[in-house]
Amino acid sequence: xxxxxxxxxxxxxxxxxxxxxxxxxxxxxxxxxxxxxxxxxxxxxxxxxxxxxxxxxxxxxxxxxxxxxxxxxxxxxxxxxxxxxxxxxxxxxxxxxxxxxxxxxxxxxxxxxxxxxxxxxxxxxxxxxxxxxxxxxxxxxxxxxxxxxxxxxxxxxxxxxxxxxxxxxxxxxxxxxxxxxxxxxxxxx
Amino acid sequence: xxxxxxxxxxxxxxxxxxxxxxxxxxxxxxxxxxxxxxxxxxxxxxxxxxxxxxxxxxxxxxxxxxxxxxxxxxxxxxxxxxxxxxxxxxxxxxxxxxxxxxxxxxxxxxxxxxxxxxxxxxxxxxxxxxxxxxxxxxxxxxxxxxxxxxxxxxxxxxxxxxxxxxxxxxxxxxxxxxxxxxxxxxxxxxxxxxxxxxxxxxxxxxxxxxxxxxxxxxxxxxxxxxxxxxxxxxxxxxxxxxxxxxxxxxxxxxxxxxxxxxxxxxxxxxxxxxxxxxxxxxxxxxxxxxxxxxxxxxxxxxxxxxxxxxxxxxxxxxxxxxxxxxxxxxxxxxxxxxxxxxxxxxxxxxxxxxxxxxxxxxxxxxxxxxxxxxxxxxxxxxxxxxxxxxxxxxxxxxxxxxxxxxxxxxxxxxxxxxxxxxxxxxxxxxxxxxxxxxxxxxxxxxxxxxxxxxxxxxxxxxxxxxxxxxxxxxxxxxxxxxxxxxxxxxxxxxxxxxxxxxxxxxxxxxxxxxxxxxxxxxxxxxxxxxxxxxxxxx
Numbered sequence: 001x002x003x004x005x006x007x008x009x010x011x012x013x014x015x016x017x018x019x020x021x022x023x024x025x026x027x028x029x030x031x032x033x034x035x036x037x038x039x040x041x042x043x044x045x046x047x048x049x050x051x052x053x054x055x056x057x058x059x060x061x062x063x064x065x066x067x068x069x070x071x072x073x074x075x076x077x078x079x080x081x082x083x084x085x086x087x088x089x090x091x092x093x094x095x096x097x098x099x100x101x102x103x104x105x106x107x108x109x110x111x112x113x114x115x116x117x118x119x120x121x122x123x124x125x126x127x128x129x130x131x132x133x134x135x136x137x138x139x140x141x142x143x144x145x146x147x148x149x150x151x152x153x154x155x156x157x158x159x160x161x162x163x164x165x166x167x168x169x170x171x172x173x174x175x176x177x178x179x180x181x182x183x184x185x186x187x188x189x
Numbered sequence: 190x191x192x193x194x195x196x197x198x199x200x201x202x203x204x205x206x207x208x209x210x211x212x213x214x215x216x217x218x219x220x221x222x223x224x225x226x227x228x229x230x231x232x233x234x235x236x237x238x239x240x241x242x243x244x245x246x247x248x249x250x251x252x253x254x255x256x257x258x259x260x261x262x263x264x265x266x267x268x269x270x271x272x273x274x275x276x277x278x279x280x281x282x283x284x285x286x287x288x289x290x291x292x293x294x295x296x297x298x299x300x301x302x303x304x305x306x307x308x309x310x311x312x313x314x315x316x317x318x319x320x321x322x323x324x325x326x327x328x329x330x331x332x333x334x335x336x337x338x339x340x341x342x343x344x345x346x347x348x349x350x351x352x353x354x355x356x357x358x359x360x361x362x363x364x365x366x367x368x369x370x371x372x373x374x375x376x377x378x379x380x381x382x383x384x385x386x387x388x389x390x391x392x393x394x395x396x397x398x399x400x401x402x403x404x405x406x407x408x409x410x411x412x413x414x415x416x417x418x419x420x421x422x423x424x425x426x427x428x429x430x431x432x433x434x435x436x437x438x439x440x441x442x443x444x445x446x447x448x449x450x451x452x453x454x455x456x457x458x459x460x461x462x463x464x465x466x467x468x469x470x471x472x473x474x475x476x477x478x479x480x481x482x483x484x485x486x487x488x489x490x491x492x493x494x495x496x497x498x499x500x501x502x503x504x505x506x507x508x509x510x511x512x513x514x515x516x517x518x519x520x521x522x523x524x525x526x527x528x529x530x531x532x533x534x535x536x537x538x539x540x541x542x543x544x545x546x547x548x549x550x551x552x553x554x555x556x557x558x559x560x561x562x563x564x565x566x567x568x569x570x571x572x573x574x575x576x577x578x579x580x581x582x583x584x585x586x587x588x589x590x591x592x593x594x595x596x597x598x599x600x601x602x603x604x605x606x607x608x609x610x611x612x613x614x615x616x617x618x619x620x621x622x623x624x625x626x627x628x629x630x631x632x633x634x635x636x637x638x639x640x641x642x643x644x645x646x647x648x649x650x651x652x653x654x655x656x657x658x659x660x661x662x663x664x665x666x667x668x669x670x671x672x673x674x675x676x677x678x679x680x681x682x683x684x685x686x687x688x689x690x691x692x693x694x695x696x697x698x699x700x701x702x703x704x705x706x707x708x709x710x711x712x713x714x715x716x717x718x719x720x721x722x723x724x725x726x727x
Contacts, residue, residue, distance in 0.1 A: 029302040033291045041619050043297065044654035078686070082646040083300055084221060139685075143223075143646065146681045147639045153451065 003105075003117035004061050010104045011057065017100045018053050022093040025085070045079050049093075052076040056128065057097075064124055073132050081139035091136060094129045098122050213308060214315060214330065217340040218347040220248055223643035225350060226636065229385035233394040237492060241383030247346065252339075258382055259337050263320055265378045270321065276374050279366045280317045283310060289358035289368070294629050295351050298650030303348050306358035306368040312345050313375050346384055349375035351644060353633035354487075355592035360625050372634075377489045385488060389635035392484040396496050400479045401446035407433075407476035413449045414474070417459045420717065426709035429466040431474060434507065438473035439544060441504050444515025444561075445481040445673035448694070454676045456715040457516055457694025460703075464565065464696065467705045468545055468573075472513070478503035481517040482673060486527075487635040494531040497523060500558070501532050511541040512558040516694045518633070518672030522597030524558050546571040562671050565699060566603035569610045575704040580711065581612035582721040584667040586698070587659045588617065589652070589679070590627035591672035599625065604671050604695050611702040616663040622655035632678035645678065646685050653686030660687050668692050 007014070023031040023046070034046035055072040059065060080090040101121070102109065109118065225247050234242035240261075245253050255261065270277045289306040291297065296304040303309065311333065318325030318334035325334030335341060354369035379385070392402035399406055405413070411433055422428050432438065444461065448454040465472055478499045485492035504512055514520050529535075538557035541550040548567045550559045568574050588608060594600045601624050608615050622628050631648025659665040668679055668690050679692040701714050714720055 026300045027302050029290075029305065030296075030300040033296075034300070037291060039621065041622050041651070041655055041658070042291065044651055045298065045300065079298075079650065082298075082643050082650075082685075142685055143642050146684055147642045150639045150681060 002112070003114050003121060006105055006108050006114075007057075007061055007101065007121075014097075014100055014104050015050075015054055015057060017104070018057075018097055019050055021096045021100070022049055022053070025089065025092065048075045048079055060121065060124055060128075064127070069128065070131060070135065073128065074135050077132050077135045078139050081136050082143070087136060091129060091132050094125060094132055098125055213303065213311075214335050218303070218344040220343075220347060222248075224641055225347060225644070226386035226388050226638045226641050229383065229387050229390035231383075233387075233390040234383055234385060236394040237397050237495070239383065239385065239390070239488070239492075240381055243383055245383065252343075252382075252384065254339075254342075254382055258342070261381050262316075262337060262342070262378050265381045266317060266321065266374075269374055269377065270317075273370075273374070275367070275370055279310070279371050280314055280321075282364050283307065283314070283366055284364075286363065288361045288363060289366075292358045292361050293352075294355070294357070294631055294651045295353075295644070295648045298631070299644070299647035303344075304351060306352075306362075309348050309352060310366070310368060310371050312341070312348055313371060316341065316345075342382075345375055346379050349379065350386060350636065351648075353592065353629045353631065353636055353648065355629035355633060356596040357592070357626065357629065360596065373490075376487065380488050386635060386638070388638035389484050389487050392635075393488060393492060393496065396480050396484065400475075400477045400499060402480055402482060402484055403446045403450055405446055405449060405479065410446075410449060410474070410476045410479055413455075414458070414462070417455065417462060420715070421459055421463060423717070424711060424713050424715065425463070425705055427466070427705055427707060429462050431462060431465070432472075433474050433476055435473035436507050437509075438471055438507060439510050440470065440472040441478070441500075441507060441509040441512045442472050442474055442515065443478055443481050443500055443512060443520075445517040445520065446479055447482070447673035447677050448515055449479075451677055453680070453691070453693050453697065453716075454673055456697040456700070457676065459715050460694065460696030460698070460700030461515060461561065463700045463703055463705060464574075467703060468568070471544070473507065473509070475503045475507065481514050481520040483519060483523050484635055486519055486523060493523065493527065497528055498532045500528075501535050501538075504535070504557075505537050510539040511553075512538070513564055514558055514560050516561060516671040516673065516676075516696060518591035518593035518674060519597075521560055521600060521671075522593040524556050524560075525598040528558070529555050543567055545573050560600060560603075560671075562600060562604045562607060562695060565696070566606045569607060576611055576702045577704050578611050578613050578702050580701045580714065580720055581698050582614070584612060584698070585614040585616065585663060585665045586612050586667045586669050587656065587665045588615070588623070589630070589656075589668055589670040589675060590623055591670055591675050592627065592629050592633060594671055595625055595627045600671075601625075604669075607695055607699065608669060611698045616659050616665055618655040618659050622651070628652035628655065630672075630675050630678050630682060632682075633674055637674055637678045642681070645681065649678075649682040650686065652679075653682050656683065656690055657687040660690055666690055669695055669698060671695050 023034050026034060034043060037043035037046060040047035052072050052075045056069065059069045059072065077090070108114065228245040228247050231242040231244045241255050243253055285307055287307065293304050293306050315333055315335045316337050318332055319336060324332040349372050352368065352372040354372050356367060356369045359365060359367040359369065395404035396402050414431060418429050444458065448458040483493050483496050485496035500512065514524060533555065535557045541553045541557055541559045542548065543564065546567055550563065553559045586608065588605060590601060617623060628651040629648065630652060632645045636645065656668055666689055668683065670676065671694065676692055676694055683690045683692065697715050712720055
């Protein structure tokens with residue numbers, strides 16, 4: 001566990017570099033804003049990224065609690081999933097952490113027997129990337145689901161009013177959208 | 190652009206001394222799927238005699254533009270510079286201080302620099318300078334001027350249909366430059382070329398032909414209301430009998446057609462019906478002036494005026510004394526900022542006086558049209574309503590100030606006053622995200638289509654982020670508002686960013702809390718869900 005204490009010592013500079021790398025994936029005018037506006041409501045994306053990577057880093061040191069890690073990843077991935085990124089760009093923010101850690105600990109790694117621990121840590125970072133991929137897909141699927149639901153709600157009401165729909169039979173189709181009021185058709189009877 | 194960025198030593202060593210590859214002027218807009226709305230259909234543009242009507246698609250290379258399209262745009266700019274002094278002023282006075290730069294929800298949520306209001310305006314200003322200023326004509330790019338090429342036109346279209354005219358940036362501009370008005374001009378110019386969107390031109394055509402955006406015909410409107418009346422009877426035991434197109438009624442009631450058709454607006458409409466019944470108000474619905482909103486407002490000044498005209502025309506035909514408007518955001522802005530000069534003076538109407546409280550609505554002296562939030566706040570203030578806010582106890586409510594009601598001659602306190610009286614758990618979102626500084630839903634000005642869902646999720650992120658904060662800290666589960674577009678779009682936004690938070694109109698909560706004369710003991714709310722504390726009896 002020697003590596004963990006080294007990482008804990010270097011936490012601030014690792015996070016700073018990690019944050020900078022992520023922010024550089026945005027255009028310069030945007031990255032200045034994301035970096036320098038500290039109000040979490042004026043700059044929700046920048047704030048989610050800086051808070052998110054710190055939480056993720058702490059989880060890495062603690063040993064990755066599945067539930068917590070997914071939530072912290074979600075806070076970042078959910079944003080990048082709707083921004084101007086390809087899937088690979090959206091998730092590219094995870095891998096540089098490996099390089100940054102190796103750069104920050106160059107001396108320490110060279111002079112000690114840390115390779116096993118480093119390897120284990122890097123595997124955990126790879127796991128993070130896989131989880132992030134799952135989250136990314138869920139976000140994208142959610143967007144398509146929302147789109148489909150909007151169209152369904154529009155047509156559903158028309159069909160229902162024209163008595164062309166058996167609401168009970170269609171309940172499962174509309175399950176995803178609890179805003180639809182299935183009961184109204186029954187009242188009519 | 191102003192920047193507070195200061196490089197640190199190790200960052201300085203990484204500075205790349207090569208100039209950037211291309212400036213913003215030379216970077217054409219890339220049309221990314223899910224960020225723009227589909228093009229208009231020619232048939233809808235023909236219905237309202239819009240020029241250059243044809244089917245077209247923004248995604249295709251060929252926009253099927255008329256041959257003299259540049260001439261049309263430049264003539265259009267010239268015409269508008271002559272007509273609107275504000276437009277001329279806004280083209281000239283920006284000093285690029287950057288105060289607006291980080292205030293746009295699309296920039297904050299999406300990160301595209303061309304969504305900074307200053308840069309969005311520069312897209313149009315660069316054309317203005319090239320053809321209408323001496324410095325731009327002579328110095329070209331050095332003076333921030335550029336030729337109107339096809340790429341520039343496409344860039345203008347792309348970013349002017351990524352602005353919801355919410356005016357948040359104008360609150361922070363030291364000159365008060367109103368980007369909403371610049372966007373309106375930009376959209377008018379695209380409209381001259383038939384470059385409208387399907388989601389806007391469809392409702393405009395519907396409204397022109399049938400009186401409302403959804404194209405609901407009279408029998409559909411009445412049968413929709415019948416549905417609500419059935420539910421109200423189930424909930425309260427009271428059968429309400431509203432009237433339609435009744436001549437001689439004292440008041441004409443006009444609400445966005447979304448309230449008649451789409452949940453959760455429908456619950457809000459039930460609230461109106463219950464309130465008016467309980468008051469014994471002498472009012473009528475109209476199946477012709479059946480739209481409070483105005484999508485014409487997102488195309489051109491003239492079209493907005495034409496659609497708006499039906500409200501006064503119907504008021505005159507029915508011989509009412511004054512008008513109440515339902516919960517609608519841009520209706521509020523249109524009434525208070527445009528209606529009077531477009532279609533007024535409505536001298537055949539009387540200055541609105543509440544028949545219940547005797548209050549004169551002096552702010553509506555000229556327009557003769559009162560927003561229902563003002564009307565209800567006055568009723569409560571005068572103790573005319575019996576309310577049981579505990580019926581809304583299962584809800585922890587927060588309030589979303591809609592852009593138009595907040596920044597278009599704001600109606601900020603009346604809805605809050607009503608809210609505090611009809612529910613026991615109300616939590617404000619953080620200060621910089623409400624009232625005049627409220628964040629847009631990201632789907633206004635006709636951007637509430639489904640095909641641009643990704644854009645909507647980006648634009649709505651700052652709003653959703655603040656909702657998420659009150660959800661996590663106070664357990665908020667209901668986002669209330671007085672705008673039909675909000676009611677139609679915030680559900681989707683919440684589903685993505687803050688699940689477990691539902692959306693409602695103010696008068697849904699009023700309807701729940703309203704103790705009606707002769708009602709049975711209520712066990713259900715307006716959504717037919719068990720009332721708080723009544724679950725066991727269900």
